[in-house]
Amino acid sequence: MMQKRAVVSVVGKDQVGIIAKVTTILAENSVNISDISQTILQDFFTMIMLIDINDPTKLSELKEKFKPAEQELGLKISIQLEDVFQAMHRV
Amino acid sequence: MAIAFTEIQETIRMVEMEHLDIRTVTMGISLKDCADPDFDKLKQKVFNKITTYAKDLQVTANQVAEEYGVPIINKRIAISPVADLLGNATKEQAIELAKTLDLAAKQLNIDFIGGYSALVHKGISKGEQILLDALPEALSQTERVCSSISVATTRTGINMDAVAQMGKIIKKTAELTKDQNSIGCAKLVVFCNPVEDNPFMAGAFHGAGEGEAVLSVGVSGPGVVLNALKKYPDADLGEVSDVIKKTAFKITRAGELIGRVVAERLKVPFGIMDLSLAPTNAMNDSVAEILEEIGLERVGTHGTIAALALMNDAVKKGGAMASSYVGGLSGAFIPVSEDNGMIRGIEDNALTLPKLEAMTCVCSVGLDMIALEGDASPETLGAIIADEAAIGMINKKTTAVRVIPVIGKNAGEIVEFGGLLGRAPIIGVNKFSSNKLIQRGGRIPAPIQALTN
Numbered sequence: 001m002m003q004k005r006a007v008v009s010v011v012g013k014d015q016v017g018i019i020a021k022v023t024t025i026l027a028e029n030s031v032n033i034s035d036i037s038q039t040i041l042q043d044f045f046t047m048i049m050l051i052d053i054n055d056p057t058k059l060s061e062l063k064e065k066f067k068p069a070e071q072e073l074g075l076k077i078s079i080q081l082e083d084v085f086q087a088m089h090r091v
Numbered sequence: 092m093a094i095a096f097t098e099i100q101e102t103i104r105m106v107e108m109e110h111l112d113i114r115t116v117t118m119g120i121s122l123k124d125c126a127d128p129d130f131d132k133l134k135q136k137v138f139n140k141i142t143t144y145a146k147d148l149q150v151t152a153n154q155v156a157e158e159y160g161v162p163i164i165n166k167r168i169a170i171s172p173v174a175d176l177l178g179n180a181t182k183e184q185a186i187e188l189a190k191t192l193d194l195a196a197k198q199l200n201i202d203f204i205g206g207y208s209a210l211v212h213k214g215i216s217k218g219e220q221i222l223l224d225a226l227p228e229a230l231s232q233t234e235r236v237c238s239s240i241s242v243a244t245t246r247t248g249i250n251m252d253a254v255a256q257m258g259k260i261i262k263k264t265a266e267l268t269k270d271q272n273s274i275g276c277a278k279l280v281v282f283c284n285p286v287e288d289n290p291f292m293a294g295a296f297h298g299a300g301e302g303e304a305v306l307s308v309g310v311s312g313p314g315v316v317l318n319a320l321k322k323y324p325d326a327d328l329g330e331v332s333d334v335i336k337k338t339a340f341k342i343t344r345a346g347e348l349i350g351r352v353v354a355e356r357l358k359v360p361f362g363i364m365d366l367s368l369a370p371t372n373a374m375n376d377s378v379a380e381i382l383e384e385i386g387l388e389r390v391g392t393h394g395t396i397a398a399l400a401l402m403n404d405a406v407k408k409g410g411a412m413a414s415s416y417v418g419g420l421s422g423a424f425i426p427v428s429e430d431n432g433m434i435r436g437i438e439d440n441a442l443t444l445p446k447l448e449a450m451t452c453v454c455s456v457g458l459d460m461i462a463l464e465g466d467a468s469p470e471t472l473g474a475i476i477a478d479e480a481a482i483g484m485i486n487k488k489t490t491a492v493r494v495i496p497v498i499g500k501n502a503g504e505i506v507e508f509g510g511l512l513g514r515a516p517i518i519g520v521n522k523f524s525s526n527k528l529i530q531r532g533g534r535i536p537a538p539i540q541a542l543t544n
Contacts, residue, residue, distance in 0.1 A: 007094075007099055009100075009103055035093070039096070048096055059158050060157050076107075078107075080158070080159055082094070083348060084102065084349070085099055088344050088345050089101075089341070
């Protein structure tokens with residue numbers, strides 16, 4: 001399958017260890033991160049990462065793996081193929 | 092080019108907070124090859140064809156929605172007008188075929204299947220008359236089958252005999268489903284100038300000019316447009332139009348991308364993208380609220396038509412740039428029962444039936460999901476259809492009537508349809524009779540606008 005990129009977005013209340021937790025899960029699943037940016041907006045932690053995906057059908061599996069972290073740290077993590085952002089924001 | 096942080100946030104916000112979604116992916120399936128002199132064989136062929144072609148529709152659409160993070164709310168099927176298969180059938184067989192379609196939809200886990208339809212805008216053939224005769228029973232004995240009947244076009248004029256029949260059919264359907272607030276009528280649309288590739292229910296059918304199978308998409312995003320507008324409370328109307336245009340562009344691009352992926356995976360051609368804004372009963376997912384944000388205290392007041400015209404045109408301009416194949420109805424949907432703002436407009440007496448009719452002159456569709464008092468006569472219902480058809484015919488646009496005379500209810504009461512169909516305040520009809528107009532029958536000739544060659 002074609003190499004694709006996906007956007008992982010993480011939103012939640014700022015606290016210690018969010019980046020560590022999320023990137024650990026990605027590393028454990030051999031997912032490479034190609035870009036990362038993060039900011040705090042009115043106490044809210046927002047991180048957006050660009051990851052390489054070999055098989056888009058595996059995205060839902062990865063989502064499942066994020067579930068425990070989402071609950072533990074009160075985060076909202078979503079993963080979407082990058083194409084949708086390209087389509088919406090680039091002509 | 093890399094996507095900026097803010098752009099990614101914008102998309103996520105649209106989905107999470109503003110109800111951006113793909114309203115429907117609709118697979119059109121031709122049933123032309125299912126004709127058979129043996130009715131049982133015909134039925135089997137129809138069932139097999141639908142359940143084979145659309146076998147993976149639900150699963151594939153869900154998977155694509157998951158991968159792209161944009162929900163696809165409805166997966167639906169549109170079939171060739173069923174009347175074309177009924178030339179040799181009886182009324183009972185026609186009802187049976189509706190049940191077969193219902194069963195196919197249930198097996199596929201599809202909420203609506205459209206195309207229990209007949210095109211009778213000029214005359215009524217044998218099979219079409221059978222379908223019309225079967226309609227009230229078919230709609231009351233099935234759950235998921237939707238019907239649309241074309242009674243007029245700009246090219247042919249208005250078939251008033253068909254209009255008169257539709258008045259009776261709507262009334263009878265209402266009576267047969269009076270235990271459920273006459274819900275049968277919510278699955279029946281009467282069209283002028285119908286389109287062959289409309290992906291939205293209840294009026295979807297797979298037109299005669301369509302191929303074997305096709306996938307069409309309808310996006311939705313009143314909430315997204317509303318929120319975009321809220322950021323510019325002091326913009327002038329030219330700027331308002333521009334904001335709507337840009338927003339429509341973005342949501343259409345997302346819709347087209349996702350539609351194309353679904354089509355590719357199902358190995359059917361991508362048909363069209365319908366640029367309609369379609370509301371839901373969710374908070375802030377209302378088309379009426381966009382009009383109010385533009386500057387109306389309540390939808391229905393003076394200025395409503397102007398605001399609607401502006402909005403509808405801006406949506407089309409943005410969408411047309413974003414999609415390579417635009418089709419379907421592509422206008423604003425304002426189904427009363429499915430739009431909280433419209434409901435409020437009627438409850439506050441700001442929005443009336445005549446104003447709703449006027450609104451259909453500048454946007455697509457027509458009188459959609461309007462609950463009428465149960466005592467409305469078949470002739471009055473026919474005359475309401477005739478008025479809408481005339482608006483469509485003269486203005487060379489699609490208009491439709493999906494009204495529900497709720498048996499046993501009077502103006503001012505509220506009726507709950509439940510689920511996607513929402514709730515609606517009952518509207519009274521004009522007390523003066525239109526019987527003579529309907530009884531005259533015949534055909535209103537095609538207008539001079541038809542003579543374009």
